[in-house]
Structure formats: C-alpha cells, structure tokens
Amino acid sequence: MSRKKTTRTRRTLTRGNVTRPSDTGETFADLEARLATAGAPTLPEVPGATVQMARKHIKVAEKVFQWRVLGRNRIPSDDHILELAQAIQRGEQMPPILVFPVGQDYYVMDGHHRLAAYDMATGTKPIPAKVFTGSLREAERAALRANSKNKLPFQRDDRTAAAWRLVRQKDPGDSIKSIMADAGVSHGTVNNMRDVLKKLEAAGYTPEEIRASSWNRARHVANGSPESQEHEDWIEAEAQKLVDAIRNAKLGARLLKYTDITAVALAKLSPELPDALMAEWAPEIDPLNAPLTPEEEDF
Known part of the structure; x- marks a missing residue:
C-alpha cells in the first residue's frame, strides 16, 4: 500500500x-x-561567536535597552516586524540578535524587532544570538548606538528622548561629546538639557520625578509653563487613539504601500486636509537640533 504524501501549509502572516x-x-x-x-553566565566557547539560544532564556528590559519612542513609531515598527517575519518564514537569514548576560538569562540589546519576528515566524525555536561581554553601562550605550544605525529610521523624537535619558542619568562616564555622538543630537541640545536638569533639581524635584519626566514636560516645567505640556499630552493621547483606530482597521500597511494613492484619498476625504498636513509637517528651524558647526564638530 502506497503511503499518501502530506504537505505542510505555511501559515500566512499578517x-x-x-x-x-x-x-x-x-x-x-x-x-x-x-x-x-x-552566578557566572554561560558564554560561547569562541568569543563573539553566533550561538543558537533557547528562546526561554531571552528576556526584554525596555527601560534599559530600548531607546525608541514606540508610541509614535508603532505603525512603521509593526510593518518592520511583519516584513522580517515573512523573510524568516521564507528561509532568509537574519543577523544574530545581540544579548547581555545576567545569570542564566540574556537580555536583548539589539534586535527587538527581530525577536518579535522570530516569535511570529518560528514560535519557541532557538534564535541566533551573539553575547555581549562588556559591562552593563557599556551594554546600555552599545544598545543606543545599534538602534541609531538600525534600518528602521531612528527619528528625531527617539534621538531627543535618548539624549534626555543620558543627561538625567548623570553618568560620570558620559560627556557632552559622547552624548552628542551616542544620541545623534547637537551640542546645543545637550547644553539646554543640562540647564533644564539643573533648574528642576534647584526647584526641588526628586530624581524619581525627573526620571519619570519626558523632555517636553521637563523643559516646560523648568520654564514655568506646565499648562503647555498638559495640552501636548492631550494631543499625544488623541493622536494615539487615531493610530489605534488605523491599526484596528488594518489600514497602516495600505496607507504606506502606495503613498500617491494615499495622498489622492486624503484629498478626496477633504480638499483642505493635504494642505493642513503639509503646514503641520513643514520643517522648522530648530536651534537645538541644527547641523553642527565646525567648532561643535571639533568639540
């Protein structure tokens, strides 16, 4: 009796x-x-070698190693994860994720999107990884530098948030120049952030309160105008509701796939909408994030 062949149907990822x-x-x-x-972690026999790491030992600590502002980047971030998962499912090779060892656990430093993609495409199978062997502080900074070079653009909000995080940590190993290089911001941005930090400390704000404060809130409070930040918080919350509605309707990928069609659709929705959006997105001259002068580059 001939045995009937069975074919596995590949799950469609969306x-x-x-x-x-x-x-x-x-x-x-x-x-x-x-x-x-x-205890001492288990390290690869060959330093820097790629190993197949059990998924159960891979952990995520976003407060330490994730430098992106996910609220505003959620749609392109989700699309990036989906593209990576589909590539993995097709059998394409991904660069190994980079992890930091703590006991028998390994925390993702670089590769949060790839980890999510592997979870989608392969479930609990082992994942290719490299183990970082420097200190925790070195790992934190290495994660920032890796994020800023990732294929998914490291946006201005990400860079500003990263710089503010480094400034308020007040790590003696950081300098104006190193923060500029790691976060990708200007000399003026770092100086301004240091001034704001001093004002908040002089006003009696605790380290915990300062750590919990975004850069926008911190600079408004330091300049005596918290009401402006309340309005910004409201705008951010309402924008997130709209993002969630777009995601729930599964429109994010369609909006990004053919931007010319999206532009025509928005104009059909409201003839005034494209002009209003262009006015909102028009670049402003920002002295805090202006290109470095030759003197600043040499700092």
Whole structure:
C-alpha cells in the first residue's frame, strides 16, 4: 500500500499576527542588583561567536535597552516586524540578535524587532544570538548606538528622548561629546538639557520625578509653563487613539504601500486636509537640533 504524501501549509502572516515579546519591566538598577548576586553566565566557547539560544532564556528590559519612542513609531515598527517575519518564514537569514548576560538569562540589546519576528515566524525555536561581554553601562550605550544605525529610521523624537535619558542619568562616564555622538543630537541640545536638569533639581524635584519626566514636560516645567505640556499630552493621547483606530482597521500597511494613492484619498476625504498636513509637517528651524558647526564638530 502506497503511503499518501502530506504537505505542510505555511501559515500566512499578517499585521494582525504582530505581537511583541513581554517586557520584564526591569530597570538599570534592577539588573545591577541581579548581576551582584547572579552566578557566572554561560558564554560561547569562541568569543563573539553566533550561538543558537533557547528562546526561554531571552528576556526584554525596555527601560534599559530600548531607546525608541514606540508610541509614535508603532505603525512603521509593526510593518518592520511583519516584513522580517515573512523573510524568516521564507528561509532568509537574519543577523544574530545581540544579548547581555545576567545569570542564566540574556537580555536583548539589539534586535527587538527581530525577536518579535522570530516569535511570529518560528514560535519557541532557538534564535541566533551573539553575547555581549562588556559591562552593563557599556551594554546600555552599545544598545543606543545599534538602534541609531538600525534600518528602521531612528527619528528625531527617539534621538531627543535618548539624549534626555543620558543627561538625567548623570553618568560620570558620559560627556557632552559622547552624548552628542551616542544620541545623534547637537551640542546645543545637550547644553539646554543640562540647564533644564539643573533648574528642576534647584526647584526641588526628586530624581524619581525627573526620571519619570519626558523632555517636553521637563523643559516646560523648568520654564514655568506646565499648562503647555498638559495640552501636548492631550494631543499625544488623541493622536494615539487615531493610530489605534488605523491599526484596528488594518489600514497602516495600505496607507504606506502606495503613498500617491494615499495622498489622492486624503484629498478626496477633504480638499483642505493635504494642505493642513503639509503646514503641520513643514520643517522648522530648530536651534537645538541644527547641523553642527565646525567648532561643535571639533568639540
């Protein structure tokens, strides 16, 4: 009797399948405390070698290693994850993720999108990874530099948020020049942030309150105008509702695929809408993020 051949049907991946690995919620201080008591990690026999790492040992601590402002980047980020997952499903090779060892766990430094894509495409199978062997502080900065060079653009909001995070950490190993290089911001931005930090500290704000404050909120409070930030928070919340509605309707990919069609559709929706959007998006001369002068480049 001949045995009937069975063919496996490959699961079709869509934006509806996009999920993100759960975040442990751990902070830099949490990982420092774990490192103080954890045993020696298991490292590859050959330093720098790519290993197949068990998925259960790979963790995510976004407060330490994720430098992107995900709220505003959610749609392009989801599309990026979907494209990577589809490529993995086709058998294409991905660069290994970079992880930091803490005991028997390994925290993603670079490769959050790839990890999410592997979860979509391969489930719980082992994932190719490289283990970082520097200090926790070095790993945190290396994660920032890796994010800024990622194929998904590191937006201005991401760079500003990263610089503010470095300034308020007040790490003695950081300098104006190193923050400029790591976050991709100007000399003036870092100076302004340091001035705002001093004003907040002089006004009696605690380190915890300052750590919880975004750059927009911090500079408005330091300049005595918290009402402006409340309005910005309202705009951000309403914008996120619109983003969620677009995602729930599964329109994000369609809007980005053919931008000329999107432009025509928006004009059909309201003839005034394209002009209003262009006015909102028009670039402004921002002295805090202007191109570096020769003197600043040599700083």
